[in-house]
Amino acid sequence: MNKNIVIAIDGYSSCGKSTLAKALAQKLHFIYVDSGAMYRAVTLYFLRHHVSLHNHEQITEALKNIHLNFHSRDYQTHITLNDEEVSDEIRHMPVSDNVSAIAALREVRHEMVKQQQRMGRSKNIVMDGRDIGTTVFPDAQLKIFMTADPNVRAERRYKELYAKDPDITLEEVFENLAHRDYLDTTREESPLVRAADAIILDNTNLTPDEQLQFALDKVKPLLSV
Numbered sequence: 001m002n003k004n005i006v007i008a009i010d011g012y013s014s015c016g017k018s019t020l021a022k023a024l025a026q027k028l029h030f031i032y033v034d035s036g037a038m039y040r041a042v043t044l045y046f047l048r049h050h051v052s053l054h055n056h057e058q059i060t061e062a063l064k065n066i067h068l069n070f071h072s073r074d075y076q077t078h079i080t081l082n083d084e085e086v087s088d089e090i091r092h093m094p095v096s097d098n099v100s101a102i103a104a105l106r107e108v109r110h111e112m113v114k115q116q117q118r119m120g121r122s123k124n125i126v127m128d129g130r131d132i133g134t135t136v137f138p139d140a141q142l143k144i145f146m147t148a149d150p151n152v153r154a155e156r157r158y159k160e161l162y163a164k165d166p167d168i169t170l171e172e173v174f175e176n177l178a179h180r181d182y183l184d185t186t187r188e189e190s191p192l193v194r195a196a197d198a199i200i201l202d203n204t205n206l207t208p209d210e211q212l213q214f215a216l217d218k219v220k221p222l223l224s225v
Contacts, residue, residue: 005222007126008133011146013180014157016203017128023212025126032077033119035129038068038112039103040090041081046102047094063111096176100183109189131190133198141222143198144215152204153177
């Protein structure tokens with residue numbers, strides 16, 4: 001098997017990128033890197049410390065004080081922000097409402113891309129996000145671009161959030177996703193766009209097992225070289 005295989009999975013919010021990436025990494029015994037969790041953790045830090053998105057000095061100083069790490073527990077990947085476990089808190093709506101704007105900042109993206117590329121230099125990894133195949137790892141051996149019907153995406157996300165916040169409405173979730181799609185695809189710095197050599201995976205009508213098999217079929221040629 002080739003060393004340092006990188007599988008890049010990009011796509012819209014709530015398309016199941018993380019679900020696929022985690023399952024694929026586990027099946028292949030690769031390291032799973034959740035780039036979205038990294039941006040969410042930065043967002044959480046910015047919210048806690050009232051960092052102004054218009055103050056470059058504050059942003060630069062904040063990034064110097066943000067140390068992110070991934071670790072595995074119970075077959076799940078967890079993220080720590082300055083040694084604090086924040087895997088659950090970064091999924092709450094205040095972070096969801098602000099993550100796209102913060103992730104669009106040039107300083108934030110440059111810092112996260114540096115950290116992500118460092119992770120991919122010496123390990124076989126599966127990484128999901130919005131600019132992995134275009135900016136972070138343009139030479140990734142396999143690129144998958146995920147999409148799904150917006151209504152289906154909103155319903156999936158709503159079911160996730162409802163368990164933690166029964167007051168949330170489907171309309172709120174749909175509007176949040178639509179707003180994030182707009183910000184992600186129109187931002188100046190590394191917008192969400194399908195890489196020319198990325199394989200499209202529309203999972204509107206696919207089960208998690210079916211999308212995993214789809215990806216495994218695409219990986220097989222890389223493993224036999």
